[in-house]
Amino acid sequence: MRYRRAGLAKVLACTAVLAAAATACGSGGSGTSPDGKVELTIATFNEFGYEDLLKEYEAANPNVKVTQRKTGQAAPHHQNLFTKLGAGSGLADVEAIEEGFLSQVMAKSGQFENLKDIGPKDVKDDRWLKWKVDAVTTKDGKLVGYGTDIGPLAMCYRKDLFEAAGLPSDPEGVKALFATWDSYFEAGDKYVAATQKPWFDSAAQIFNPMHNQAKVGYYDKDDKLVIETNDDKKIFDQVTGAVARGQSAKLAAWSKEWEKGFKESAFATKTCPSWMLGVIAGNAGDAHKGKWAVTAAFPGGGGNWGGSYLTVPKQGKNKAEAAKLAAWLTAPEQQIKAFKAKGPFPSQTEALTSPELLDQVNEYFGGEKVGLLFAEQAKKVAQAQYKGPKDGEIQDNVVSPALTSVEQGTSPADAWKTVIEGAQKAAK
């Protein structure tokens, strides 16, 4: 009842008001304003830091007028995106895509322009980190989006709790603990034995980066579900084993309880993408200032969590102009300005060497040079794992709940059975 195709409804509505100006029934305007300017729209969510940049672009290109549509959160933004993709009209000329929804977008890559065809020719793949470009390139070599920001992973940990448990606590000393996942869980056992308190926040927060480091994800390159034969069972057993040994605080990420967990010192380590520092500072509060630390190490190498792309949907009017704008916004110089405005961590190789980025320090985390630290971590990401069509759904709606159920008392064997069934159902 609540589902209807916006397109058809719009046709009806437009028929009803046929007498009214017919231009009102186009998709997002006619593309040019009365004074002959090219009109572009760009749809983003959260904070991309584009406000001043768009003014700058308009000043440099007097024939272009850009309107930004902002949505507060990523989920409604993408819901709108998929609905209007289905309707065939109503999208902005440039649409931002978040990494977590990328697999669903890539499954519909036919509805997006190949930026290699319509984008400025001087934009080359080597503008970005290789894994960032690979993730948005289709099997037949089409480039669906230009990378904006990333979320390179490091480890955050509580210095004071480590000291109390007799573990090394300075950023260099802890690197050995965070060398591999084996050493990470081993240190966790020591910590639990010494303090009787959990080591990490929740199983899903550990499983996801481990899974993403694997060569093969839920799908192979032929889009066949391989969850039964890849490394996931091994990873699942490793994580649920740690849960059984008391390492998990069983606090589901983003819940009220999880937020409170930071204040209550409920866990000692946190998998930590660059944008998590602000989240930790906000949740843990001033009382824990200087107690949290971040180190340039992540078990099993590197990893990424989050970050976005700019795409040009095929349904737009001024696709070449839209691609030009997207290319300009994702150039290293602009991304550094966006980083200074709102903090999204740049994905462009050149931006990662910018002094403005490398000199960034974080007072809450003991004055650590976090810009430099995360730039290093970004280079450690080995490859972009291939993500099949229902990848995000399997991760969020199948595997993560199953891990939570283990934390709530389901046996790992039963939970794994649920994972297999759920993944097969999702992939059908």
Added chain:
Amino acid sequence: MTTELTVTRGRGAEPRPPRRDDNDDIGPEKLGWRHRLTHLDVKFSPYLYIAPFFVLFALVGLFPLVYTAYVSLFDWELGADETPFVGIDNYTTLLADSQFWNAMVNTLSIFAISTIPQVIIAVLLAALLNTALRGRTGWRMGVLLPYVASLVALTIIFGDLFGVQYGTINDVLEAIGFGRIDWQADRWWSHIAIATMVNWRWTGYNALIVLAAMQAIPRDVYEAAWVDGASKVRQFISITLPMLRPTLIFVIVTSTIGGLQIFTEPLLFSPSAGTSGGATNQYQTVVLYMYESGFRSLNLGYASAMAWVLFLVIIVIAGINFLLTRRLASSGEA
């Protein structure tokens, strides 16, 4: 033609003023046209006045309803290039889908433990509010406060109350010697927690509707009963309840429809506002599952089929409740 214009109407039989003073230029054919127009006006204007509702309803109510039925016959992935016709496949898959039946049981369970106590408490609350209380208006406004409060604020408060590790209720339970309750993991307790949120929000609202109906009951009926020596309880059972019947039917039917469409509470009760309704779907309702299928899995055809099945279930249950209420709250003999 002048007689036509000065015909007497209404009370007082005062002649209506002629419509135009200089009526000498009106030709007979022109008057005929006006006359016909007036006739049409009287005949069709009422329909025109109520038309906006029906046009709007057709556009945003009926059309989506019919279109949903149409979509449910396709393998309709949101944003996909092709949407092949699959006939009733979505329905057969749905009826064999254990997650759907699990969601149906959850919905009925949450519905039962929310709506039943809610309506009973609402009627008793209304009876209390109907007595000679000091500061009556204050009390009456007070019961509506939970309804006015923002649902999101409510969720934060209930999130604090029903937190598993740091929740207030668990702290209190532990302090007085009971064990902590895992509001998230345990199916039954999670239903209770969600039903509590629903009741908190809707009881006062329903109480006010019932109260309005109570005040419409003529006093002399009570006075007659009092003279005959009927107790307060007897008066309540034999006068108040039967005379509330139309309102109770309304309250019960709307609560049934609302109760079977519970969505926001279980969505926000899940720790990170996920659509799975708990780690093992222990509190996923049908509407939540429908939302998950449509907007998380982007499987609109399947979600539409679910919407229609739920629609039919609601009609059946609302119908049963209608008949039951008519029976229970009838005037003794019938």
